[in-house]
Amino acid sequence: MTTNDRRVLVHPDKEALAGSVAARFITKIIDILDEHDEAHVVLTGGGMGGAVLTEIRTSAASDTIDWGRIHFWWGDERFVPKGDPDRNDQQAFDALLDHVPVDPAKVHPFPSSDEIASLDEAAVAYSDELAAAAPEGATHPRFDILFLGVGPDGHIASLFPGHPEIRIKDATVVPVRNSPKPPPERLSLTLPVIQSADRVWMVLAGSDKASAIGLALAGASVDEVPVAGAEGRRRTVFFVDREAAAEVPENLIAPSY
Numbered sequence: 001m002t003t004n005d006r007r008v009l010v011h012p013d014k015e016a017l018a019g020s021v022a023a024r025f026i027t028k029i030i031d032i033l034d035e036h037d038e039a040h041v042v043l044t045g046g047g048m049g050g051a052v053l054t055e056i057r058t059s060a061a062s063d064t065i066d067w068g069r070i071h072f073w074w075g076d077e078r079f080v081p082k083g084d085p086d087r088n089d090q091q092a093f094d095a096l097l098d099h100v101p102v103d104p105a106k107v108h109p110f111p112s113s114d115e116i117a118s119l120d121e122a123a124v125a126y127s128d129e130l131a132a133a134a135p136e137g138a139t140h141p142r143f144d145i146l147f148l149g150v151g152p153d154g155h156i157a158s159l160f161p162g163h164p165e166i167r168i169k170d171a172t173v174v175p176v177r178n179s180p181k182p183p184p185e186r187l188s189l190t191l192p193v194i195q196s197a198d199r200v201w202m203v204l205a206g207s208d209k210a211s212a213i214g215l216a217l218a219g220a221s222v223d224e225v226p227v228a229g230a231e232g233r234r235r236t237v238f239f240v241d242r243e244a245a246a247e248v249p250e251n252l253i254a255p256s257y
């Protein structure tokens with residue numbers, strides 16, 4: 001069912017969840033590329049983010065995607081050197097992007113700590129890159145699908161509960177210092193940019209995520225539970241496994257997927 005247009009789709013376990021999200025991505029991106037010359041997809045880090053990308057790569061239907069017409073962006077990044085296994089982009093390269101015929105000019109990783117002087121400059125550089133790909137008058141592209149992982153504390157991208165970045169509305173990208181989850185220095189899209197995406201797809205598994213999604217759907221404040229503010233313009237979906245769904249009210253769970 002839906003809650004403020006937010007759908008909750010429950011899957012038996014992590015493997016079924018990753019496979020289902022991958023299949024939906026392939027179907028949806030083909031539809032989007034039927035309608036538009038290019039698509040813009042925002043990737044996430046986290047355990048399920050990588051699992052979904054691996055499932056996309058290993059799907060037989062992966063060959064049916066015109067990869068060279070898709071722009072890939074990231075919702076957040078850890079400000080560490082290029083190639084560091086802590087980087088969300090490295091996970092995506094390993095799981096998918098190094099294995100499919102993407103157009104390198106359309107892959108947009110955040111700057112790494114070894115290629116730019118400071119975290120602040122990195123935030124400005126990524127804002128500029130977003131602006132360069134934006135339609136006239138906009139600050140960033142129209143994102144067709146924006147993936148998000150969700151931390152046990154309810155964080156999305158690198159917007160953490162009680163931290164000032166979750167309230168920033170006048171920027172597309174923020175530098176994040178003192179992240180409660182290591183590494184401490186990060187870069188993140190802001191909440192208004194996340195909310196401007198056509199589709200926000202959250203993928204979360206495990207009992208440690210149950211309270212975050214339960215609180216978000218119960219109307220917790222965005223400041224305390226950032227995932228409560230994660231909504232897309234057209235569609236907002238929580239793809240979850242049974243353990244993560246433990247605190248979702250029964251009447252909000254879609255009967256099948």
Ligand SMILES: O=C1O[C@H](COP(=O)(O)O)[C@@H](O)[C@H](O)[C@H]1O
Pocket residue numbers: 044045046047048049075076077078088148149150151152156157158181
């Ligand atoms: O630090 C991060 O954490 C979240 C969630 O990660 P998970 O392993 O608990 O699923 C992730 O979405 C985000 O992109 C990342 O930088």
